[in-house]
Amino acid sequence: MVDYRPPKGIGEEKMLFIRYSALGDIVRAIPYVATIKETFPSLHITWLLTHPYEDLMKGQPFVDDVIVWYRGLGCKGFLNIISKIRKSSFTHLVSLQGTDRSAVIALLSGIENRAGRHDWASFVYNLPREDLQEILGRTIKIDKYRRYYKVNQKLKSLTDALLKNLNRPRIACVIGASKKVKRWPVSNWVGFITMITSFGGSAILLGHGRNEEALAQTIEDSLQEKHNHKILNLVSKLRLNEMAALIDGCDYVVGGDTGPMHLALALQKPAIGLFGPTLPEQVGLSDIRFKLIVDCPLKGCQKWGCNRRCLSSVRPERVFEIIKGDCVW
Structure with missing residues (x-):
């Protein structure tokens, strides 16, 4: 060779x-x-x-x-x-x-x-x-704190049109994950979104695929009617570059160990990561701004068949209080 x-x-x-x-x-x-x-x-x-x-x-x-x-x-x-x-x-x-x-x-x-x-x-x-x-073949260094991904004006205009009727803070809610055990339960999402919309903010549901479409529909059905006009369900409705632009147009991103959270990190958006079966350092999300890690002796176990459902212990109030204490709206 x-x-x-x-x-x-x-x-x-x-x-x-x-x-x-x-x-x-x-x-x-x-x-x-x-x-x-x-x-x-x-x-x-x-x-x-x-x-x-x-x-x-x-x-x-x-x-x-x-x-x-x-x-x-x-x-x-x-x-x-x-x-x-x-x-x-x-x-x-x-x-x-x-x-x-x-x-x-x-x-x-x-x-x-x-x-x-x-x-x-x-x-x-x-x-x-x-x-x-x-x-x-030369000395080179990657700047880990630099934003490399670009969102063009066309995509920014699309995002502006989608979000124009939603009050701030606008929270991108990444509701799914590749494994069921890595997903925040529906009841937690419903509680969190209720708090955000009662606070005057809005929630945008993001994800892809039939399972996450069903999850989003269950979340919508579980919310009281007075909160429904403050959420936007975009699950399976965006291309990946459009999702990136949408995340860029939101004020915060909330989700577990899943791909769109890496987009949030790449776009340098304030994000709240929910971790249990995996830990931030195991999945390249150590630099995410806010990390909520379950209090479980098996945290980071990566056991996809685990029946502990440890993420349910991350209460909606904890996520809401982070946003309430950090945002300026």
């Missing part, structure tokens, strides 16, 4: 960046890619993403193109992306995915300079590490 050669920032160099899922991991990779682009502005960067995550990268200045992997197509979808990659004349590949599939993609890519990591198949990379300084 030939030695890895860092990009030079001249000529027609093209990089394939691989971090195709999940939402939180993709968002956490944004500063990494943006730093590469700022270091080598002429380097053409293509990001490989599974559908529908491509929406998140539309119009971002650090990405020149995307390759979309439609995993629902099975083997056909996988072969399609391999074909596109091999035809694209990439000079460099950088993978932060670390999975078997990403290793196979690197192996079949035909790209000469490949950087990445895998537990047992690092041999597919001629730089078997993810260190950005080694990848770029």
